[in-house]
Amino acid sequence: MKKKTTGFRRKEMLWSLLFVTPPVLGFLIFGLTPLLTSFGLSFMSWDMMTPAKFVGGDNFAKMFEDEKFYKSLFNTFYLLLGIPLGMIVALILAIMMNRPLKGVSIFRTIYYIPVISPIIAVSLLWQWMLNFDYGLINEFIWRVFGVQGPNWLGDPNWVKPSFLLMGLWGGVGGTMVLYLAGLQGISSTYYEAAEVDGASRWHQFKHITLPLLSPIHFFVVVMGVIGTFQSFSQMYILASDGGPEYSGATIVYYIFQEAFKYFNMGYASAVAWVLGIIIFIITLIQFRFSKRWVYQD
């Protein structure tokens, strides 16, 4: 009898292993192998035509001498500003919507539409919105303030703010939905107790709402950093060839150009590794620090 059970268990185990085989294969073929290959490539020079050459650390040395690399790195870090910006606006919206108001679900849908819209369509739309002479934004600035608006996509100082503006419009709805779910999960007893103790609205917000939403702050920041470090499509549309003075190129855009425009496969792999390590370190730091401020129940 006992032997039969183990036979049955064994069969079940084999089936389970069979069921998880495809993702494991996928991981090996499309994850691990390319990862290791990329590491190897980063020490080589290869244009996919002539044979690959081992060049040691040359790619990394070249990187730190290339102005475009620094610029794209700086631009990418600059765009991180969009994360706190988006969080503040999203939280305000979520708090306003977390009331028994009629028609709130319609508002929620409206704010969410840009989130699901294809980034290409959104970028083209903003290209027109931000047009220097005829764009709606500058038209609005002229009407309200009576001054000529900036040359958003043509002036190196305004390209990144353009991305932030567009990112805010396109992303705030997603963060808002997360905050809304978080707010709905906060038990009203906390607020009732605070009310009894005579805490003001501001104190309730500061000492109850904000800390209890910390898992969501954390999630939004971590995903936001990863997302920002991978941003590419909007730059491809709005800042062709990196934009004026390369002010609109992100690190992924730089990698893309090196790999698929100039076919510097080795060099591009080296830059990609640097990017990967930056993302890894930042994420690691965030998880380390999260223990200090993220509230877990």
Added chain:
Amino acid sequence: MAKERRLINLIIYVLLLAGSVIMLGPLVWTISTSLKSQLHVFDVPPQWIPDPVTWANYKDVWSKAPLLHGFMNSAIVVVTVLSVGLFIAAMAAYAFSKFDFPFKEAIFMALLGTMMIPYSVVMIPQYIGFSELGWVDTLLPLIVPGLFGNIVTIFFFRQFMQGSIPNDLIDAAKIDGCGYFRTFTTVALPIAKPAIAAQAALGFMGIWNDFMGPLIYLHTPERQTIQVLIASMQSNYISTSNYPSLMAASIVALLPVIIVFFMAQRYFIESMAISGIKG
């Protein structure tokens, strides 16, 4: 008190309404521009309601770029990746959530680790590999990796199955002589339906809107996905300042997603919220 509350509600309504105008304004403006003739697009002050209304821009982009091919190609990628990929992911999640097997935790952690690898690190070796296979300029590099099940989806399904498939039900099926695979298809899958629908909605959006992968691999216009075609509109099909046609193209890219969104809205917003909190 009640009066104060009503006043606050009113203020919030006004603020949310103003926000909605900001959110919808650009979209309305895009539609409006797409229905104008080139002659009226630079009118000062800008006209929100086009007069006369013209559909010529839509005809223009449709005849100049192979948009029908673009739709077909995008649809092929979405349908194959979702139908196979979701099934495979559900299988893996079922095993992870309900059974014990050797190295279970290690395998799961390794898979989760892939989430940490940025696409730009693996895209170059992947490109080299696919070009060795002669798959460049075909849809295969976009389809095949998706067939092995996405780890985020597996994670989501696992969370769902752990909570909503009772072990007793699986045991009952076993006692009735139902095999492992059949228990999965007849017991687990039907229960997991809401989770699958949520991931299908999100997956559709992700794959349909994907740009970088298709851009790298697809070069012949007839083989490109809709996003790549729309993105190359300015450089290949219409002049740079032809905003009416450009906006028509952008609406064409937007419409299918918006339609799917309204059909499956519940799943979108719920799954965003669920995965957000649990992630």
